Amino acid sequence: MQASDIMTTRVVSIAAESSVYDAAKLLADSRISGMPVVDDAGSVIGIVSEGDLLRRVETGTETQRRSWLAEFLAPTRQLAVEYLKERSIRVRDVMSAPAVTVDESTPLGAVAELLGRKHIKRLPVLSKGKLVGIVSRANLVRALASCAPAQLDAQPSDDQIRSAITKELDGHRWAMVADGLIVTDGVAHCWGAVRSEEEREAILAAAARVPGVKGVKDHLEYPVAFTPM
Secondary structure (H helix, E strand, O other), X not given: OEHHHHOEOOOOOEEOXXXXXXXXXXXXXXXXXXXXXXXXXOOEEEEEEHHHHXXXXXXXXXXXXOOHHHHHHOOHHHHHHHHHHHHOOEHHXXXXXXXXXXXXXXXXXXXXXXXXXXXXXXXXXXXOOEEEEEEEHHHHXXXXXXXXXXOOOXXXXXXXXXXXXXXXHOOOOOXXXXXXXXXXXXXXXXXXXXXXXXXXXXXXXXXXXXXXXXXXXXXXXXXXXXOOO
8 A cells, every 4th residue: 555545635734924823723623733834836845733832932831941051052043943933923933844745656664664763643745746645643543444354254274374374474583483383273383492572472473363363372482491582
């Protein structure tokens, strides 16, 4: 799947020259935590979120005054940025910029990686440079919910289940238990050696996710005289 498959197409956005009060009202009325900021040409130039409106002189939440020495030593650019964030009435001055965006054809794996690496909650989606949607962590969660496996028409055989589990484990260096895998009446029995509890849990989870598995029995153990990592 790609960004266009799960994105929200009805996007709430705001002009860069709008006031922070309009931005706050739009966020509250729309029940969203952030939105794209666009210029006169409709291009996305930033994001304004609840976090950008957190420190404001109007609500008494501005940065507390430092000691005179800390104030004196602080870079003037930092002081100017703080003033803009806390006192400017223009969205342009308080937004987070530049905006991190994705193309509508971006694979979901790349979307998730970008959200995690940048520690952000949403990404404007562009098509030929124009805003066409927004994809958020919530969209990814909804996509996961839609991926629940369908009910099987027929129970697979034990051999089919074993083959499917072996394929699931194949290629993972921590999964060296293929020879110790036995399936009986749909129950997977996992035998073999592991080097950590995380390896144990990963092997059991791999077996449990295969359609048709009715249960998983843990017979995994540490090698003799081996201390878990």
